Amino acid sequence: MATRNRRRRFKKSSIKTFGFFLIFSAIVWVLVQFSKTYTQVIEVPVNYLNVPLDKSISEERPDHVDLQLQDNGFSIYYYKIFNPKLDIDLSEATESDKNLIYSIENHITVIEQQLKVTLEDSRIIQDEIVIPFQFKKEKMLKIISNVEVSYAVGYSADEPLQLVPDSVKVSGPEEVIAKLSSIPTLKKKLENVNSDLDGSVQLDTTGYGELSFYENSIRYTQEVEKFTEGKAEIPVEVINVPDNLNLAYFPKSVVVYYQVNLEEFEKVGASDFSIVCDYKSVKEGDDYMIAQIKTKPKFVNNIRLNERRIQFVIKR
Missing domain, CATH: 2.170.120.40 (YbbR-like domain)
Known part of the structure; x- marks a missing residue:
């Protein structure tokens, strides 16, 4: 019975040891492989900034540049996973025959900083980015x-x-x-x-x-100024009454309320306002007219009347 238990412990110990060395070997192999230098072309998406206000760039514009990356496997894996973008500042592009031309060579330092690569061993395959545009x-x-x-x-x-x-x-x-x-x-x-x-x-x-x-x-x-409210009683004038019509109306006057700048309050008087009713605007069957403010000082506001309906009767 004891011999059988020792065999079981031996088998479990052997399996654990074998598993450890297998995993360790796999990790070492991965590290060795990723440490090697590879050359691979990666598509880097581009984002266009500072488009000139008088231009509209075409929908057919390039959406990426090709980065030929020569680096270890870790760097290449990073680019594939995180896929960094390249910002293209079109205010620094030149214009040629309805195209904006962004030179890669003239912007090496900016590109290296954005992509975190050194473009000595690696390189961007395109020499320039050509972006078609239309004038707005x-x-x-x-x-x-x-x-x-x-x-x-x-x-x-x-x-x-x-x-x-x-x-x-x-x-x-x-x-x-x-x-x-x-x-x-x-x-x-x-x-x-x-x-x-x-x-x-x-x-x-x-x-x-x-x-x-x-x-x-x-x-x-x-x-914005300090205002005060004033009021004045103004006679009502009726216009466009036919000559053969004897018209009686009431009230004969209305009170107008208004707001005015405190400094100009004393400049406003009843004679500065006129109130009229136009008989032509009366609808058939109505026995009233609507009072309208015809004239008022320019510097008063929020004007209202105490009565807008002016009743009338036609005398025979």
Whole structure:
């Protein structure tokens, strides 16, 4: 019985020893093989940066360069697994017959730094990268503000929000640009404003990836001032009444409420306003007219009337 147990222990020990040396030999073989120098061509994807704003590069542009790599197996395995990309700065390319030419030889140092190789034993097979392009069309688009301003109580502005600049130059495919006349800003809310505005807002270029914008953000400005509310009673004038019609209407006057810059409050008087009703605008069956503000000072805003419906009767 003891002899049989010794045989089993011997067999288990022998198998473990054999397995260890087998694995060890395999590791040594792999290390030896990977330490050898190999030559292999690897496709390195390219990414184009700084495309000139007046040009659109063709979809048929090269999407990779061929790197003939002469290095040990570890480096080659690294390239196959991690597949590094090469950034091509087109602002450093030359232009020739509707092609942008990027010289490999002139940018060896940049390429070596990006790919982490030395291009002495290894090399990029292409001497240059040729990128076809088309000239873009250019156009000025009006900028539409999406900046919403809510003023603090007692504050307002005489002039609307100013955009600087109020238009932007864009370039892109002619069929896209031809359909555009304006571009909006992103939405922005400014609340409880009680001082002058001076800020920036981005253009909303969502869905316009084919276009190049010479400006991506703009400034907005506005002078905000202290305002007060005033009111004045203004007589109502009825126009376009037929000569043979005896018209009676009421009320004969309405109260106009308005906001005005505190410094200009004393400049506003009832005579600066006029309220009219146009009899021609009355619909058949109606017994009222709509009062309209005909004239007002330019520097007042937020005008409202206490009564817009002017009742009337026709006397026989």
